[in-house]
Amino acid sequence: MTAALEIQAIRKVFGDKVAIESLDLTIPQGAIYGLIGPSGAGKTTAIRMIMSILFPDSGSISLFGGGTALDAKDRIGYLPEERGSYRKMTVGAFLTYMGCLKGRTRAQASGRADRLLGRLGLTDVFAKKCEDLSKGMLQRVQFVAAIVNEPELLILDEPFGGLDPVSVRLLKEVIAEEHHRGATIIFSTHVMAHAEELCQQIVMIHQGRKVLDESIAGLRRQYDRRRILLEPLDPGANLLALKSVAGVENVKLNDQGCDIRLVEGTEPGSAMRALAGAVAPARIELARIRLEDVFIRLVSESGTANESHEALRTHLQGLSNTGASS
Amino acid sequence: MSISLRRIGLVAARDYKATITSRAFLVGLFVMPVLFVIIFTLIPRILNSNSPQVVGEVTVIDPTGKVTAELQQTVTPADIERRRSMEAGQNPAAPPAQPARTPVTVTGPAIPRLTLVPLPGDADVQARKPWLIQPRNATPQHLAIVVVRPDAVVRRADSGAFGNFDLYTSGHIDDNTETVLRGSVRAALIAARLHSVGEDPAAIATAEQVTQPDSVVVSATGEHAGSRGIARFLPFACGILIFISVISGGQALMTSTVEEKSNRVIEVLLAAVSPMELMSGKLLGHLGLGLTMTGIYLLMSFYTLGVYSMAALLEPMLIVYVLAFYMVTYMVFGSLMLTIGAAVNQMAEAQSLMGPVIILLVAGYSLTPIVGLAPNSSFSVAMSFIPPINTFAMIARVASSAPPPAWEVWTTLAIGCGTAALVVWFAAKVFKVALLMHGKPPNMATLVRWARMA
Numbered sequence: 001m002t003a004a005l006e007i008q009a010i011r012k013v014f015g016d017k018v019a020i021e022s023l024d025l026t027i028p029q030g031a032i033y034g035l036i037g038p039s040g041a042g043k044t045t046a047i048r049m050i051m052s053i054l055f056p057d058s059g060s061i062s063l064f065g066g067g068t069a070l071d072a073k074d075r076i077g078y079l080p081e082e083r084g085s086y087r088k089m090t091v092g093a094f095l096t097y098m099g100c101l102k103g104r105t106r107a108q109a110s111g112r113a114d115r116l117l118g119r120l121g122l123t124d125v126f127a128k129k130c131e132d133l134s135k136g137m138l139q140r141v142q143f144v145a146a147i148v149n150e151p152e153l154l155i156l157d158e159p160f161g162g163l164d165p166v167s168v169r170l171l172k173e174v175i176a177e178e179h180h181r182g183a184t185i186i187f188s189t190h191v192m193a194h195a196e197e198l199c200q201q202i203v204m205i206h207q208g209r210k211v212l213d214e215s216i217a218g219l220r221r222q223y224d225r226r227r228i229l230l231e232p233l234d235p236g237a238n239l240l241a242l243k244s245v246a247g248v249e250n251v252k253l254n255d256q257g258c259d260i261r262l263v264e265g266t267e268p269g270s271a272m273r274a275l276a277g278a279v280a281p282a283r284i285e286l287a288r289i290r291l292e293d294v295f296i297r298l299v300s301e302s303g304t305a306n307e308s309h310e311a312l313r314t315h316l317q318g319l320s321n322t323g324a325s326s
Numbered sequence: 327m328s329i330s331l332r333r334i335g336l337v338a339a340r341d342y343k344a345t346i347t348s349r350a351f352l353v354g355l356f357v358m359p360v361l362f363v364i365i366f367t368l369i370p371r372i373l374n375s376n377s378p379q380v381v382g383e384v385t386v387i388d389p390t391g392k393v394t395a396e397l398q399q400t401v402t403p404a405d406i407e408r409r410r411s412m413e414a415g416q417n418p419a420a421p422p423a424q425p426a427r428t429p430v431t432v433t434g435p436a437i438p439r440l441t442l443v444p445l446p447g448d449a450d451v452q453a454r455k456p457w458l459i460q461p462r463n464a465t466p467q468h469l470a471i472v473v474v475r476p477d478a479v480v481r482r483a484d485s486g487a488f489g490n491f492d493l494y495t496s497g498h499i500d501d502n503t504e505t506v507l508r509g510s511v512r513a514a515l516i517a518a519r520l521h522s523v524g525e526d527p528a529a530i531a532t533a534e535q536v537t538q539p540d541s542v543v544v545s546a547t548g549e550h551a552g553s554r555g556i557a558r559f560l561p562f563a564c565g566i567l568i569f570i571s572v573i574s575g576g577q578a579l580m581t582s583t584v585e586e587k588s589n590r591v592i593e594v595l596l597a598a599v600s601p602m603e604l605m606s607g608k609l610l611g612h613l614g615l616g617l618t619m620t621g622i623y624l625l626m627s628f629y630t631l632g633v634y635s636m637a638a639l640l641e642p643m644l645i646v647y648v649l650a651f652y653m654v655t656y657m658v659f660g661s662l663m664l665t666i667g668a669a670v671n672q673m674a675e676a677q678s679l680m681g682p683v684i685i686l687l688v689a690g691y692s693l694t695p696i697v698g699l700a701p702n703s704s705f706s707v708a709m710s711f712i713p714p715i716n717t718f719a720m721i722a723r724v725a726s727s728a729p730p731p732a733w734e735v736w737t738t739l740a741i742g743c744g745t746a747a748l749v750v751w752f753a754a755k756v757f758k759v760a761l762l763m764h765g766k767p768p769n770m771a772t773l774v775r776w777a778r779m780a
Binding site: 054076078080083085087097098102142145 | 328333336337348589590591592593595600
């Protein structure tokens with residue numbers, strides 16, 4: 001199958017700062033990829049180079065088997081992180097204009113824009129001026145502008161930023177529909193939960209370098225062999241008593257029960273049996289590895305982390321919590 | 327990479343439509359003509375209609391005994407009106423030698439009603455001066471004291487010149503009344519001097535009346551009425567037409583670019599069009615806007631000149647040249663303004679970069695009246711070939727009474743096109759880099775650095 005996107009060893013430098021270093025990436029057609037990493041990692045720069053808004057200092061980018069985005073603008077939908085609209089234009093005129101710029105006729109663009117607005121709960125805004133919409137409504141309109149041309153490749157840069165939970169759910173549904181239609185989707189986010197939920201494949205970027213390119217299924221098969229989650233059968237059970245079980249390093253209480261960390265080298269199977277013996281569990285399992293943990297581990301192993309683990313975790317968790325709340 | 331004319335056309339059409347329907351542009355479009363109407367017609371009328379007629383007394387001390395009687399005649403409203411008509415080049419006494427195109431009404435401030443208060447020739451001027459000091463609302467107003475010198479009518483034997491008159495005025499007299507009084511005394515002195523040598527002032531006044539005829543231009547295509555006064559104005563009018571259209575189109579172009587950047591719609595657009603397509607579309611859209619503006623002004627000029635039977639002044643080739651020079655000038659200055667719009671984040675930041683551009687534009691159109699007066703002087707010819715102001719100098723020469731040979735016009739156009747190509751190339755380079763730049767507003771050196779980066 002022809003790759004929708006093929007990036008080979010691109011590098012981009014702004015002044016003294018290396019924004020992207022030796023990035024290789026191949027995205028097959030029909031895939032849905034998540035480009036994740038903390039703010040400033042180089043995600044937006046990479047996307048702008050894919051879109052031929054910026055150009056790499058070295059390396060190459062080809063789309064649909066050859067050529068750049070400049071040759072295939074009509075086949076791409078793009079929702080930039082910094083997105084706006086013509087304030088004085090009506091929503092309908094704006095979306096029709098964007099559709100026409102991307103090779104659709106006025107009738108096609110207008111019709112699809114109207115349908116998509118309805119799908120996103122904006123049935124009565126077609127004739128309204130963009131400046132009359134709320135920020136959330138405008139963000140949904142901007143999303144429609146990105147897909148009004150039925151793109152073969154859809155690139156979304158932080159699509160859920162600032163949206164309310166209902167809008168996030170609607171957008172996720174429409175992204176899934178676009179994927180089912182056959183579109184290849186790349187979206188960048190610093191909210192790990194969104195990436196875990198939507199993507200087939202995760203690409204992590206840190207300080208301009210790719211530190212992970214792995215399928216979500218592959219990541220889900222990985223467990224943290226030092227963390228056990230336990231939910232007691234009796235809600236009143238004394239969970240702190242588990243600290244005395246052999247091999248237990250730490251016990252953290254949470255709403256469901258507790259998160260138990262084992263001493264390095266402890267065999268998790270025997271530890272789980274001992275814990276179940278101490279407190280009757282309703283549920284006991286090894287914790288699945290989280291993207292932020294993977295990220296921190298990879299960054300540490302690659303030696304590119306300038307921040308401490310806790311600082312990185314706090315940063316990512318803060319961002320994750322933002323996403324998790326939506 | 328291919329450039330899509332369809333996308334360029336769509337961007338141009340959107341910019342054209344968005345700007346031409348904006349309230350600011352419509353107001354701007356009609357501001358200049360309205361200002362002209364106000365300056366040239368309404369203001370004098372308003373000023374005159376509101377000026378109250380001055381009624382007052384003028385003391386005359388006339389040792390010659392001959393000037394006062396003449397002055398009684400020359401201060402009459404009828405005589406003042408007659409003199410005004412003569413100064414305006416009309417002959418109030420004679421019937422028109424040829425059919426007038428359109429009667430021109432001589433307008434002016436209200437004629438003051440002056441009453442003379444003659445004093446004996448040996449009256450003491452110093453003693454009379456307090457007479458001028460009175461409250462502003464006093465009735466009758468004491469306006470002035472005219473003191474005729476003894477040799478004002480008959481020269482002294484040892485002098486080749488006539489004596490003059492002295493004028494003492496109240497602090498409340500207005501400029502118009504004083505001017506009328508001075509004119510009346512002058513006319514009275516001339517009449518008294520002529521009478522003293524046995525000449526008839528009325529006959530001489532009649533002999534002096536020569537109505538300026540309208541010239542008839544004879545050319546290979548036929549004859550048409552000449553318009554010397556208007557023709558002198560034409561180079562400046564063509565220059566200001568280009569100036570207004572360029573600055574309006576350029577400003578709108580810059581404003582829309584700044585808005586697109588500050589509204590963060592630029593990146594959305596760049597997902598659909600290349601920077602070159604976006605820039606070309608915007609330049610063309612606002613070029614169309616300026617052409618519309620120029621067209622409207624030309625139509626208005628046609629109409630106005632047609633009212634005075636002078637539409638022939640706007641020859642077809644002159645219109646073609648105005649449009650061609652407008653387009654070249656716009657491409658140069660519009661590209662610079664577009665560059666500035668792409669480089670800054672807010673309109674306020676554009677001011678420092680706009681300074682040199684505006685100075686060059688103003689310098690260009692300021693040349694037009696000078697060049698129009700001497701279209702073939704070395705200065706005028708040299709200015710016609712120095713970009714970017716050469717287009718203004720050349721249009722002034724083309725619109726003048728002695729236009730240059732065609733090869734000079736085409737050379738200027740070629741130089742202008744070359745300059746435009748160079749500036750568009752520079753603008754394209756800066757535009758590409760500057761569009762996504764935010765933060766500290768750039769200076770000229772930064773723009774050059776960006777052009778090198780691109």
